[in-house]
Amino acid sequence: MIKEVFNGIQDYFTAYRLLNELNLWKYFKIPIVISFLLGITVIFSSWSFSDDVGNYISSIWGFSWGKQTVIAISNFIGGLIVFAFGVVIFKHALMIIAAPFMSPISEKIEHHIYGIVKRPKSGLKAKASAFSRSIQLSLRNFVVEILWIIPFFIFSFIPVIGFIFLILIFLVQAYYAGFGNMDYTLERYFPYKRSLQYVRNHRGIAIGNGIVFMVILLIPIVGILIVLPLSAVAGTITTLRELHTKK
Secondary structure (H helix, E strand, O other): OHHHHHHHHHHHHHHHHHHHHOOHHHHHHHHHHHHHHHHHHHHHHHHHHHHHHHHHHHOOOOOOOOHHHHHHHHHHHHHHHHHHHHHHHHHHHHHHHHHHHHHHHHHHHHHHHHOOOOOOOOOHHHHHHHHHHHHHHHHHHHHHHHHHHHHHHHHOOOOOOHHHHHHHHHHHHHHHHHHHHHHHHHOOOOOHHHHHHHHHHOHHHHHHHHHHHHHHHOOOOHHHHHHHHHHHHHHHHHHHHHHHHHO
């Protein structure tokens, strides 16, 4: 698993080279615009709603002494809560919308590296089925991810050991980000349930890819523009290597 994590991280360097070498940037024009709009929405939502969430949290404090300190801390925590959930929504919404653009990119990379292509079925019905699969997968991952994050966030307030749960929140977010980037290729190979099992068996790839995804996303403005091209191509490279190695 550790090797898969490092492979998932290392392939970002190859991804940047292939984006330029194969001129893949042109396929990401619309997804980049969508990513920018979604990202700006999340940022402003975090700023707008953090006070509301913070006020609700501080209202639990029933004493007058230390009220201002409690309000300041509550506003900070409120911002973290809104931002954390915003990142989850941004991530899965982006992957649903970007899904139709990803198959041609995965095909080009596979043909360039291995000389062969596993093509999906063509036609309107096939595209509708692929889009439906993307929605099903993202909604499923969204629900499961939230169910993990909520208790971890609560446990993060435990003195001394709380930071461990913050790390776990980051890794859960990373795993499901990498999951989505892997599925852009897996959808051409496996049906829905088989893809779920495949990612579970190779969770290191998802975590490695997702770690860099999350780090890039933290770069102001630039991060939301470049995160999808780099992470999707890197995830494709790592997944294809694993699939062809098994063959």
